[in-house]
Amino acid sequence: MRNGIYEDISLILRRARMSFLVVGVALLLLVLYLWKMQILDYKKYWEMSEANRIREVILPPQRGLIKDRRGKVLATNIAAFQAAVVREESLNLEDSYLQITELLEMDAEVIRERVEKYRSFPVFHPIIIKDNLDDEEVAKIESRRREFPELIVQAKPKRSYPNATFAAHVLGYLQEISPQEIRQGTFGGRGLGDLVGRTGIEREYDSELVGASGRDLEIVESTGRYKETILREVPVDGVDIQLTLDSRLQAKAEEILEGREGAVVVMDTRNGQVLALASFPTFDPNKFINRFTPEEWMDLINNPSHPLENRAMRGLYSPGSIFKLVMALAALETNLITEHTSYYCSGSIRIYNHPFHCWFAGGHGQMDLPQAIRNSCNIYFYQLGKQLGIETIAEYARKLGLGELTSIDLKGEYAGLVPDRDWKRRVRNAPWYPGETISVSIGQGPLLVTPLQIATMTATLANRGNRVQPHLLLEEDERLSLQSSTGIGVSSANIEKVIQGMWMSVNEAGAARAARVVGMDVCGTTGSTQLVSRKTAEKLGESRRETKTHSWFTGFAPRTDSRVAVTVIVEYGGMGGATAAPVARELFRLYQELLNHD
């Protein structure tokens, strides 16, 4: 037998009993205290509970401003008023709905639906039933305060884009958060009725811009008159954001694009700062705040030219002759040619028993590499492509950032497509045909790029093989400058030879001569991407817009110690030299002016 019942535990039992006695006495004292509170002081506490009625006032934060690099405000907030219902104050909600219906000329169903959505909130929580009240409505509600204590007016800052469509694709727009996003917690703790950044900077930096709301708990008398504030949680305003955009370049880009479909990217080649990023057609982000009429909304989303799409990073285009820069570099790097290697162009050539044409039917004659770039001669690059093969071409395209995201600080960017054998097998379940390589050699075929990728590639060339990270947040600079630019593993001597061709193309009466700016030393190249075959085009005739090519230009300046890259695409703009190059010239010229001015 272990310890057993024979163990003497009487002493500790006595101690336990004593302790319980203390508990009993303490309980008695507690009951006495409760008697004092609930019976003797009842009247005092009862009055306090009756007199105190609490009203909650939400104090919304100011969303952070968005400014351009020089501090010009692109997105701000203006005062707006909302009507809200406080259920606690209503004697009968159904009656309230009917009365509010008359006062604000709203459908009672709409009000009920809104209030129902927030049923689980505390009854003193104001539920917004109408946004953007006009002065008359505010006056109506305020003057009948005594009759309708359940209906209140709240001031709330409203997002506003003072320049309407200006830089709309960069700034993005706000929309009410969806129930699904609330469930998944995509936007942290935000709830019904809150606006969240849907695209652009508003989306990318939403968590910085949004801030946090505060609230006041106010004691009001039974008449509804304010007595005192018992709790104040101060709202925390969102952080202001300064962009790398230069409004003057952006304005110029938008002015030139007006009425066309296309995109422009202007980038500082030294650090990847995006100075202008325009896409047309465009939209007015203010419309998302003030609510669309159903017709306006249908117009916008059914518009065949997709104004909401940011073509600069989501537009997928064949690069056309711009791709010849990649071809030239690949051929030099693999020692297939030197800059002196020359081919003969007669206007067309038969490869694999199939005729391939030069854009210049008369033929360019005998020429070396810089001349071929200057003339944008197809025949020269067909020959390179045939010898390089698709895998080598794809390798160099990727080295220059094609087929991959640029990782700019905007969500929704597309990666484009650099085709190779593996892709063809995976996606199309077919072998790669040698003839396709010939098409890719002049930037046609399945190859797809975004204007932003082309601008980034141009900056890489301008830096003689050092890639810079394109970005829009000015602050990013400090962080990015630490890692500075990264080499892509291509010899700068070979890039120099390609640049020689680009320089001649602009300055020695080449295909991009329309981009020439005196004193700027612009280097560039053009592209014109066929959308239909030459034969089909002849069949369709001149009238159809599909017969016109997309018009590309990309280039940088100055040739040495380059500062700026400009990429332009105009859809159905015709020849690159005729349409895109003059647009770029205007932007180079403005940049030069601003440089001298600042």
Added chain:
Amino acid sequence: MIDRTLLRHIDWILVFLLLLNSLIGVAFIYSSSHYLPGNYHMRQLFWIGVSLIALFLFLSIDYHHLLALSPYFYGVCLLLLVGVLVFGSIVSGAKSWFRLPFFQIQPSEITKIAVILVLASFFSKFRRNTLSFVEGMMSAGIVLLPAALVTMQPDLGTALSYMPILLATMLLAGLGRRMVILILAVSLILGVVGWNFMLKDYQKQRITTLLYPDQDPLGSGYQIMQSKIAVGSGGLFGKGFKKGTQSQLRFLPARHTDFVFSVIGEEVGFTGIILVLGAYFLLLLRLFQSVEKSRDRAGVYLCFLVAFLITSQAFINILMTVGLFPVAGIPLPLLSYGGSSLLTNYLAVSLVINVKMRRFVNI
């Protein structure tokens, strides 16, 4: 396996009182949270079911085996407390929860059971009339180690609720005059050091608030004030079930958890409180009576520590709601909403039943 004769000796009255008090709790949890999403009353019912099953499963193991294993339980609990500091989720400012797919658990609650078992095991061999210095330090260490980990979460309230276990142990083991003086001195030093170096500002504020509630009507003074108004305005018969229109109470973030007593006070008044406290007193009385029914020293310690733990937590909570104790975040055992706390209390009572049902058994 449980012997049939053992089943006959289960204290069914104690089980009944336990259930009665939990169901009273569910009623007021419903009253104070039915308009919130979350179905707290249903969740509490679910937890009562789970805890009841746990209680009976726990009974099947002889408490002597539990005592023998107690160092391992204690070790696991310490690991959990360290784990929660590293991997835990933050709920209202403290890292004290493990978030599981359907619910969260709070290891600091369940640790109390381990502490009680270790202490009972330690003192089961203790035969002298008063505690020596070394033994005092040992028992203090057993309690203070997990309490320190809980303080780091930081959850000072729960850490403080460990202290009554230590106090109860010392009361039972016997305190000589020298030990009393020593404890007072250590408490004083800890108090001064703690106030100046360890307490966070909001914690200090809760204490000053208690002394001068008018100075802080916005923060915790506001909570205390509203809780007092709720209890006081309940009067003799209360405002009626679900009719506690003390709308201010809606601002108490913990009205169905830590402040459930205020809701009771407001809705059923002094009469109702007497009934509710009456039921509670019967439970405590039964627990303290169980001490007498233990066959050995370890059993006495187990029963007494459990009884004292539940009693002290109830007192601290109620004193907090009527404004006589700082807002410390200690729930009212059995009545407040919360699965971890409920399960812990059921397991604690299970220990008492365990001791009682095995009082006739010879081993």
